[in-house]
Amino acid sequence: MMGDSDIIRNNISDIIKRVGAAAEKSGRTAGEIHIIAVSKTIEPERIVTAVDCGMTELGENRVQELCEKYDKIDRECHWHLIGHLQTNKVKYIIDRVKLIHSVDRAELAEEIQQRAKKIDRPADILIQVNVSGEGSKYGISPDGVMDFVKAIASHSHLRVKGLMTMAPFTDNPEEVRYVFRDLNKIFIDIKKENIDNIDMRYISMGMSNDFEVAIEEGANMVRIGTAIFGRRA
Template sequence: MSGQYDYIKRNLEIIRERIEKAAAKSGRKAEDIMLVAVSKTVEPEKIIKAIDEGITELGENRVQELVQKYDIINRDCNWHLIGHLQTNKVKYIIDKVKLIHSVDRYSLAAEINTRAQKIGKKVDILVQVNISGEQSKFGAAAQDALELIRKISELENLRVRGLMTIAPYTTNPEAVRYVFSGLRKLSIDIEKENINNINMEYLSMGMSNDFEVAIEEGANIVRIGTALFGERKYI
């Protein structure tokens, strides 16, 4: 498999260097940042190359694609569901994912909890918040996040581990710094409430075009696809 996909190794080295520099700006180390490789529409051979180079966390946007790749890629790695999740598809991924990043409504949380109870599992989730207010983005409104989290805290088979957001796409990352600082501030406010079963351990924010600014603002999970695997081919 060497040769054809060597660019993935080079890209990963560059990404890790960039993560290290951004982490240093916020007084942290590269090891403090979880790199989730976004493998949406990426062929299994490329994903396996990334795993061979040390990637352990894989993020998928679509349930069907995650399920297919889960069966094909028989490697020691963790799967993250990072895209919008429909309630009727929870059952397909409940036993496969390490972390669901995109819980944005109580009905979804309740379904995850029900499915988790059936298999005797505690499921780790992040609450997705739409900090920017973009209508095209999923996520709870910032002003509704605390109330949603209070309700979710009563679901015994869920563990809220933090927050996630998606910034508007821009070629100027500084233009969306407010999104990342906003999520961090919200996380701090929620932490102060000391809600049972709620832990603001993770801030999942930042993608290929803006992850350095996100890290500077406190991200400890970044979701990177294009910068690692190259431009995607959408079908």
């Protein structure tokens, strides 16, 4: 009978194959796709197993949990804040994260700018877009993204690196293909503008249930938790 570590290793091997196949369908290679292992609620020892299997980009939803694990995971890895970020929590993660995926309002962008300026280290961020229009989802409306990007482009210690979205959960990922396609169109439109200080590099979209469709539609960063660690209790 396989132990927990063996299951995680097998899951990661399977994910890498599936990512490679989806990338190939979109004319790219597996190496062009960044896998963020979503480690929320996962115990440190299981995270270490994933890191040792090459999953060195880790995503957390909550600031407190990220900070606790940051101090416990004794491995070379990079942390991503992928969940909703309250303005008053920025100070706790500004010097700990590689990328903030969920910037969705002007006051949050301003707070990140001020905190990054204070430690004299530019902060890399993604703009969260609510493509589906779901009331339960955070994010800027698709119509407002271009103006928002232009408005924060002058912030000296913010570096916009791309866009992020969350699709509605569904058993049939074909139903949300339009979400990924639409975000890719917005990404391309912003990139064409060549706005100073805006480096459109990443499209963060797709999770365990729909990452293959997301990659086919242009994602180069996917956030995978359940398919690596199993269903959470």
